[in-house]
Amino acid sequence: MKEIVVPSVGSSINDAVDNRLGRASYFIFIDPQTLEYEAIQNPFVNAPSAAGMQAANLIVQKGVRVVLAPHVGPNVFNVLQSAGIKIYEVSPNMTVKQAVEEYKKGTLKPLSGGPTFHAPHYQSASSQSPSWGQLQFGGPYGGPWYPPYPGYPWNFAPYYPPYPPFPPEIEIQMLKNLKSMLEEQLKFIEQRLKELEGNY
Secondary structure (H helix, E strand, O other): OOOOOEOOOOOOOEEEEEEOOOOOOOOEEOOOOOOOEEEEOOOOHHHHHOOOHHHHHHHHHHHOOOEEEEOOOOOHHHHHHHOOOOOEEEOOOEEHHHOOOOOOOOOOOOOOOOOOOOOEEEEOOOOOOHHHEEEEOOOHOEEOOOOOOOOOOOOOOOOOOOOOOOOOHHHHHHHHHHHHHHHHHHHHHHHHHHHHHHHH
């Protein structure tokens, strides 16, 4: 099964990893056991916008389990993570084959792509209390960004309906994964509230 995808500058596993996911020249889908692979030329490399999201859609539809890439943007990260796909960081100096070999050795680190999910970030020069107009928006799909906050165990931005649209069966799985993550977050929040309220 070709369960790994790697962005590549060329159509061979001996070509270098592409530093860009959404605008990579090729996607190499690989069976890590046999190294049998399929190279697909990226149809979104010259897309005027949303190249990363369209690439994520393609990757999800191909049914891969792992993405190996030097960098993944926050929107793409959230879509892949919600689909249950694991993302690992590799160097663009590697070949695709070397990246897969490092993955098999277990030496790669999970890649983090999204801002942490927390209270809205705002800036106000005139008041300590923000108004709605002072809230900074511009997160995934028009939603708010959330700043990093130490000590909390999650790392993804708020979910909004995916764009471009995904097939229903894929979106169902993404929503189930998201539901599970939100349930874990709610448990943590409830426990943290108990701890904080117990100190008063």
